[in-house]
Amino acid sequence: MKLIEDPQILEQYIRLHRFEQIFTNIENVPFKIFEVAEGENLMSEGEELTSLYYLVAGRVKVTSSLHTGKFLLLRFNHPLTVLGDLELIRQVPVQSQVTAVIDSIIMTLPFDYIKQYEMQNPLFLQQLLQHISYKLQTNTVATRVNLLESVESRFASFLLSTVSSDPDNNFGQELQTMRIAEIADLLGTSHRHLNRVVKKLVEEGVIKREKRHLIILDERRLSDLSQGIRFE
Numbered sequence: 255m256k257l258i259e260d261p262q263i264l265e266q267y268i269r270l271h272r273f274e275q276i277f278t279n280i281e282n283v284p285f286k287i288f289e290v291a292e293g294e295n296l297m298s299e300g301e302e303l304t305s306l307y308y309l310v311a312g313r314v315k316v317t318s319s320l321h322t323g324k325f326l327l328l329r330f331n332h333p334l335t336v337l338g339d340l341e342l343i344r345q346v347p348v349q350s351q352v353t354a355v356i357d358s359i360i361m362t363l364p365f366d367y368i369k370q371y372e373m374q375n376p377l378f379l380q381q382l383l384q385h386i387s388y389k390l391q392t393n394t395v396a397t398r399v400n401l402l403e404s405v406e407s408r409f410a411s412f413l414l415s416t417v418s419s420d421p422d423n424n425f426g427q428e429l430q431t432m433r434i435a436e437i438a439d440l441l442g443t444s445h446r447h448l449n450r451v452v453k454k455l456v457e458e459g460v461i462k463r464e465k466r467h468l469i470i471l472d473e474r475r476l477s478d479l480s481q482g483i484r485f486e
């Protein structure tokens with residue numbers, strides 16, 4: 255992570271996400287702001303966390319490790335997302351791996367400051383409760399999807415969860431096929447099985463395989479296959 259030293263950028267994101275509605279005396283809250291490069295890990299399982307993270311721009315994926323050494327996809331997070339809330343409340347090491355899937359920006363707030371000044375702030379605690387309950391819900395959905403749904407349904411959900419709402423960003427609509435092996439691991443299947451699913455969807459005109467990319471052609475069909483489930 256690279257520290258952004260321009261205070262105007264920090265102020266911009268504070269205003270954008272209305273942090274002044276959560277924190278009184280916002281000028282004295284010791285936020286820091288960082289750039290996170292695509293593919294960079296923000297958190298790794300087992301490490302000790304000292305700050306609460308706010309994802310204020312970009313997108314990250316949250317995964318959980320398996321005994322095989324692979325990682326299972328739990329969700330994609332987009333702004334505004336709180337990361338490290340469970341670690342703050344339960345005082346435990348990091349429980350999941352968090353990785354930037356596109357260039358992102360996070361704001362951090364030290365745990366020490368929070369414990370001293372914000373744990374009696376009802377608005378702050380309400381925000382934490384909302385995010386923790388959201389994660390409980392998405393973990394439940396992810397578990398059901400990974401255990402019960404077909405690979406085709408899981409892959410459709412994955413594709414639709416990675417489609418960017420930014421028209422200038424092709425993340426999701428054009429997915430490099432060199433990542434198929436990684437996606438297979440995240441979805442709890444084999445590279446070979448996922449390739450069969452990709453081939454079937456290409457033959458049906460749902461997606462297009464072009465050189466090293468997959469391009470979504472029929473978003474409605476993918477939505478039907480996913481049964482409305484998203485890794486979000």
